[in-house]
Amino acid sequence: MADAARELALSFIKSVLAQRIMMQDLVAAASAPPEVMARAQRLANATLRNLGPADAALKPWLKKAPPAPVRDVLRLATVELLALGEAPHGVVSEAVSLTRQASPRATGMANAVLRRVAEEGQAAFDAAPPTRMGNWLRGRLGAVYGNAVVARIEAAHGAGAPLDLTAKGDPAALAEATGGTVLPTGSVRISGPAQVTALPGYEEGAFWVQDAAAALPAKLLDAQPGERVLDLCAAPGGKTMQLASAGADVTALDLSERRLKRVEENLARTGLTATLVAADVLTWEPEGLFDVILLDAPCSATGTIRRHPDLPHVKDGKGLKELFAMQTAMLERAMSWLKPGGRLVYCTCSLLPEEGEKQVEGYTLARPEAAWVEDSWRAGDGLRLRPDFWPEVGGMDGFYMAVLRRA
Numbered sequence: 001m002a003d004a005a006r007e008l009a010l011s012f013i014k015s016v017l018a019q020r021i022m023m024q025d026l027v028a029a030a031s032a033p034p035e036v037m038a039r040a041q042r043l044a045n046a047t048l049r050n051l052g053p054a055d056a057a058l059k060p061w062l063k064k065a066p067p068a069p070v071r072d073v074l075r076l077a078t079v080e081l082l083a084l085g086e087a088p089h090g091v092v093s094e095a096v097s098l099t100r101q102a103s104p105r106a107t108g109m110a111n112a113v114l115r116r117v118a119e120e121g122q123a124a125f126d127a128a129p130p131t132r133m134g135n136w137l138r139g140r141l142g143a144v145y146g147n148a149v150v151a152r153i154e155a156a157h158g159a160g161a162p163l164d165l166t167a168k169g170d171p172a173a174l175a176e177a178t179g180g181t182v183l184p185t186g187s188v189r190i191s192g193p194a195q196v197t198a199l200p201g202y203e204e205g206a207f208w209v210q211d212a213a214a215a216l217p218a219k220l221l222d223a224q225p226g227e228r229v230l231d232l233c234a235a236p237g238g239k240t241m242q243l244a245s246a247g248a249d250v251t252a253l254d255l256s257e258r259r260l261k262r263v264e265e266n267l268a269r270t271g272l273t274a275t276l277v278a279a280d281v282l283t284w285e286p287e288g289l290f291d292v293i294l295l296d297a298p299c300s301a302t303g304t305i306r307r308h309p310d311l312p313h314v315k316d317g318k319g320l321k322e323l324f325a326m327q328t329a330m331l332e333r334a335m336s337w338l339k340p341g342g343r344l345v346y347c348t349c350s351l352l353p354e355e356g357e358k359q360v361e362g363y364t365l366a367r368p369e370a371a372w373v374e375d376s377w378r379a380g381d382g383l384r385l386r387p388d389f390w391p392e393v394g395g396m397d398g399f400y401m402a403v404l405r406r407a
């Protein structure tokens, strides 16, 4: 009998690779105890992040390519052995059980191959180039940033992401309580494995989970107490909580009622308030204008592959043009909802300039002069953040953001 978490992890890997279903949809549809679900997700993500190195470690021991279901068992076991450092005996015997379910005739081969991988595979695993993103994305990013940067981005994807927290109060006090460190941008970074709900201060709402890059758009916006702020595409509410904790009068809007529930829960846990609106940015009409608007437009999410290693396997670049056009339409509408002199941050968690730099060309930009802005982050008048930045402290998500002012 294979254990439940490995079995579930394997089903996630298969559905991502063969049926191109996003992991978050698989997780939403699966039912398992929370600890099994968490381990299955961890195993599946680690495997998807390390497909390239795992295949390189397996290759010398395989006479021919195994059928996909067996190949995926071998990849999962190889990652457990060589990336997660799990004990060979248990991993190999579990993998043999999983192989039996996929193809009973392959159990002897799986056993022999994985024993060799456990004993001799580490060097090939460590020397292999990181997992490739897939040509639809590689080609686009190579044309923008060059191949050397693409390789660094892929290495960052392979390294995964640490856990970043935004403090409701003093970041230094939160770092002290959680054993994290305060980054120059003010986020608190927890480098080791951590269970969010078990961290000190979680129940009391002392922090929320938010990548260091994702925390910067609201900082650039610098909302002041009493300002009338509109947070567009707000769920699950990371930026809403930043704006509300600055004392602003926040209206948070999202298309999805289900996702707005998460904003509501997050606000309740952190003791913050905002007015929630379920509506479409493309059709909604506000009553009155705003001092400040944050538009976190729906995008390709290509900046978040460190956390979502399934994304390059599931997506294929179709529908990007429609997405770019929607972002343009949202930005135009949002700009018209600003008071004269009001400011807007446009941002996307994307690496594609079509969703960032190119969207804001043509607007009057305010220069981001915040103390934490590094020179290498500046792109014209906005900030271009990439996963390969700050590798020595664990990287950051890819993001673009710019402050725009209404004349």
Ligand SMILES: C[S@@+](CC[C@H](N)C(=O)[O-])C[C@H]1O[C@@H](n2cnc3c(N)ncnc32)[C@H](O)[C@@H]1O
Pocket: 232, 233, 234, 235, 236, 237, 238, 239, 240, 253, 254, 255, 256, 259, 279, 280, 281, 282, 296, 297, 298, 299, 349
């Ligand atoms: C990148 S997420 C936003 C993350 C959020 N700003 C935060 O910081 O936690 C994009 C959001 O856009 C919402 N969305 C997509 N299309 C929309 C539309 N036409 N109008 C309003 N919201 C939309 C989605 O439901 C999703 O919650």
